[in-house]
Amino acid sequence: MQADAALAAIFPGLLAFAAFSDLFEYKIPNWLSLLLVCAFLVLAPLAGLTAAMMAQHGACSLAVLLGGLLFFSRGWIGGGDAKLAAAAALWLGWENLYPFLIQSALAGGALTIAVILLRAAPIAAIAPSRLSKLRTPGEGVPYGVAIAVSAIAVYSKSFWMAGFLLPL
Numbered sequence: 001m002q003a004d005a006a007l008a009a010i011f012p013g014l015l016a017f018a019a020f021s022d023l024f025e026y027k028i029p030n031w032l033s034l035l036l037v038c039a040f041l042v043l044a045p046l047a048g049l050t051a052a053m054m055a056q057h058g059a060c061s062l063a064v065l066l067g068g069l070l071f072f073s074r075g076w077i078g079g080g081d082a083k084l085a086a087a088a089a090l091w092l093g094w095e096n097l098y099p100f101l102i103q104s105a106l107a108g109g110a111l112t113i114a115v116i117l118l119r120a121a122p123i124a125a126i127a128p129s130r131l132s133k134l135r136t137p138g139e140g141v142p143y144g145v146a147i148a149v150s151a152i153a154v155y156s157k158s159f160w161m162a163g164f165l166l167p168l
Helices: 002-025 030-046 051-073 079-092 094-120 122-126 129-135 143-155
Strands: none
Touching: 002 030, 002 079, 002 129, 002 143, 030 051, 030 079, 051 079, 051 094, 079 094, 079 143, 094 129, 094 143
């Protein structure tokens, strides 16, 4: 039962922390992505994943990391975004990769539009100071928010949560 509670809380909780960190600080700490990887290595066997299945999830994560590093080298995303996406892909695996990537792209597009509108609105000048980068023209978009929201949405429908919680 404790493993079930850990499965239900750890992944979404760490992703929510990453989203808020990126939103307010424009930074996703390395320790957070590392903690997601370590939690997977501990909880995956408890959830019934075999070594071969875990290796498949690792290959998926590596593919996402390589793609993320390419995007990072082009200046399209931050390094923390690439690492967070790879850590999320480790949990989600190949079977959930397509929905995760599509939802991340759509959520990222919606977030970008929202940030552009916020920066153009007169209210941007009076937005809380903790959101100073978010309201500053020329700053990037905290894409970790889109990655986290998408990963949580896909996770809620994955084998990890099968029969445990209602999908979001």
